[in-house]
Amino acid sequence: MRDVAVVGLGMHPWGKFPDKSVQQLCRVAVDAALKDAGVAWREIDAVAAASSRFSGGRGWGLNGNDVVDDMGATGIPVYNLSAGCAAGGNAFNIGTMLVASGQHDMVLVVGGEKMPKGFIQTSGVEETTDPEYLRQICIGVPGPTFWAFMCRRRMADHGTTEEQLAKIAVKARQIAVHNPNARFRKATTVEEVMGSALVSFPLRLFEICPVSDGAAAVVICSAEKARQLTTKPLWVAASAIATARFDDGIPRGLAGAVPADGKAYHSEAAAAVRKAMEKAAIGPDGIDLIELQDNTVFYELSFPEEWGFCKPGEAEHLLESGQTMPNGRLPINPSGGFISFGEATTAQGLFQICEVGWQLRGDAGERQVPNAKVGLAQTLGLGGNGSASILKR
């Protein structure tokens, strides 16, 4: 397999843009990524795109075709990739394989999204054969409540407090003050977060990411092409995807079996991250920063433990001692995370690649992780989809 370089990063800021179409958002991100790479559109050999069910794609998830038509149809292959909220991460995975395998030399990976208002209904099917639909009508358990269950169990196991949950949101917003692409750029306080409405106890409004509009794009290429473009390319150390295991104990529908080991964890995320670390031959100690999918602040506590970055029950201590800040021992979400950006579902995986890229180039300004050499990006999506990519400089 060939080495894969990351040479172009581009983003449209996250927010609510009622007057712009998803095509307009993607255009901004793609133009920025091409300009950053120093590459013209006609030099792109293929597109790997995240498929959305909320915007663009002509109802079929053909979001990559929308981009190609908008940029100028050159006849190149388009790979539309559907993986729920993990689609951006999975599209990046497909893109790297297109280059690594020698199929294509210069690939654009793109994800853009305009989200409907309010909490999203994860499943798009209203039939009693759909477990999520049944969960809604029989019990009334929307997405945030699913997170609340896991969080409440952690509180019982590790004594996590409501204040600690609030502190994670405070930390995210403290960082986002320095990120011009973030939607929520005003610092907040524990009091303000604790004073925000309870959505699903123990989780409050400011501890759950809202939906946003946004787009991000990345240009990747072969080492040979990269050398023609720049003296300092970034490299894809590894990219991996996985799906959930049958026995991981997370109640995704109405019911499952009580797990034999009593533990419940996102096996798709853990498997993707561990596979990526194995492929890259880089362990937790060799990773300088993590961009993880913080739909809720809870994941900033659970994920690092589930992936072996700290011991069970240690995450609260890392948070309280400032170790998850950009200048800490284990920087988590130096972008400000989903909590500060909101979730433009299928674009999130590429927003993460952009942030990790800017950090590794030393271009992250006030939120810079000092001397960052290796970064991990991770997403999670409906259907039990997980992705993880490790970039290095």
Next chain:
Amino acid sequence: MSERIPVASGLFADTKDGARLIGSRCASCKTPYFPKVEFCRHPECRASKIEDAGFGPDGTIWSCAIQDYPPPPPARFDKPYKPYAMAVVDLTDGLRVLGQIQTDDIRTVKPDTKVTLVIDTLCHDDAGNEVVTWKFRPVAG
């Protein structure tokens, strides 16, 4: 006259021994399923032998939460909205299942509490009928 209507058919029943969830179990690998399945989905199971199975009523709360804000459609509830407690319950017969908690004091529901399965009102439909679903009631001790 108003009737008691199950929120979905074939999911639960009131028996003389109490409430039961109606599902399946694989006779080969003992994996429990709710709702029913046609084939065993356990990747290690070599021979799917699905049989009808009833689950409940005894269990323990693995974790719980409170639905503080009114859930979006298609969730159903009576107006004005009243927050309710929900839990993930580990039944003694091996099923981990979600359900609302039947209690007047939603803020006191805690993980590791013993519960029993009941059939209770979810909401009322436009004709005034009582729509029922399964719930869990905390038990003393």
